[in-house]
Amino acid sequence: MTVNPTEEAASAPGAQPGALPDAPPGARPAALEARDLSVVYPGSRGRAPARAVDGVNLRIGQGEIVALIGESGCGKSTLARALVGLVKPTSGQVLYQDTPLGYSAKALKQYRRHTQLVLQDPGGALNPKQNVYDAVALGPRLHGLRDGLPERVHGALARAGLRPPEEFAGRYPHELSGGQQQRVVIAGVLALDPRVIVADEPVASLDASVRGEILKLILHLRDELGLSALVVSHDLGLAWNIADRVAVMYLGRIVEQGTVEEVLLRPQHPYTKALLSVIPTGAEDWRPTLLTGEPPDPTAIPAGCRFHPRCGRWAAASEPERAEAACDRRELPVLAADGYRAACHLLHTDALTESV
Structure with missing residues (x-):
């Protein structure tokens, strides 16, 4: 897998129109x-x-x-x-x-x-x-897996990279x-x-x-x-x-x-683009996208696209684009479980009647 040089050294739910209801051909089971x-x-105390x-x-x-x-x-x-x-x-x-x-x-x-x-x-x-041995043995004991327990614990420690396991088994977290x-x-x-x-x-x-x-x-x-x-x-x-x-x-x-x-x-959704924009690219014109508005509040989900109050693309859209997309009032369908999809009214002039 390619390594990113910035990393550590760096309205009703339903399938999206045009989306397959199940995994596409060739997908893993x-x-x-x-x-x-x-x-x-x-909610509590009158909260939604x-x-x-x-x-x-x-x-x-x-x-x-x-x-x-x-x-x-x-x-x-x-x-x-x-x-x-x-x-x-x-x-x-x-x-x-x-x-x-x-x-x-x-x-x-x-x-x-x-x-x-x-x-x-x-x-x-x-x-x-609890020492390391007992911490690792806790799950098997709860599930009645007591036969060969020392071998099971030591094998798990070794697979987790704690070798030799006997050296770690008696230690405590601190x-x-x-x-x-x-x-x-x-x-x-x-x-x-x-x-x-x-x-x-x-x-x-x-x-x-x-x-x-x-x-x-x-x-x-x-x-x-x-x-x-x-x-x-x-x-x-x-x-x-x-x-x-x-x-x-x-x-x-x-x-x-x-x-x-x-x-x-190749991100499509404005939110994904905003998240990616904070990663420095080294370009002279690099500028992160600052999300405006309030952070997500699950007790006050806005009408229409739930991201539109913070969406720079919506804020910059022309009146004809806003009228067609209706991001502030038309609910987006729920994405299907697999394949490439992005839930955004502004991605297509046909307002998301086909997959991305």
Whole structure:
């Protein structure tokens, strides 16, 4: 995979017109999928309900890494937690290998053998009173996998890059670096032999010097074990270095998705372009695009295109263009789960009656 030089050294939900309802020919079989998924948190003290996830279709193929990108508050973490069964959707479905997720205690326990969440803060995820061995063994013990437990734990530590595992097994979190703590968290996931991992900002709390090591580890696990992964991040450089496909999220919706090259080299949606514009290009005329208006508020979703109040393209549009596009009053359809799509009325004169 090509490395970006800026990285760490650098109105009703429905299928988009013209979009395929399922994966296009040649796509990998689905490992994990969200279909028309919504998560609404009830309001309190007179506040409106918060539509944190609002009609999302997202597909992670077998052996594929998908990066979910967006600002803080756009619903990425809520979607991640819904995909691993920690949050029950208000509507829609989560499917594992085309089978809808059940929400009984037994069904969720069985599901979590196969789909695991990697948290952002490894220090907070680890019990300071528990040594590395017990931290990694916790999951297998909860699932009754006690036969051959030492071999399972040591094997997971080795796959996570903590070698020799015997040297780390007796240590406690405070005796480890941030990168080593994250590897322990990943080892705890690997000890259950999952098929899918959902990593929520897996390197956000780490120093730049170790971020690349963790990203390289995730790629290695994909190649060695055939793992599928959804990596949640606000870092477009991370997406470039690790992902096969990218989904861009804004205010509870996927607004653009496609391969890394399609989305990051030829972005179509104004929001994606604004996110990419902050990466220095080295050109003399380089200027970042500053988003105006208020950050996303899931309790006050605007009419029409939910990005239009902050959209520079809409602000610069002529009156005839505004009349035709009607970004401030006409709802955009929900994007289909796969293929290259961007949800923007201003992309086409036919107002999005064909795919991008």
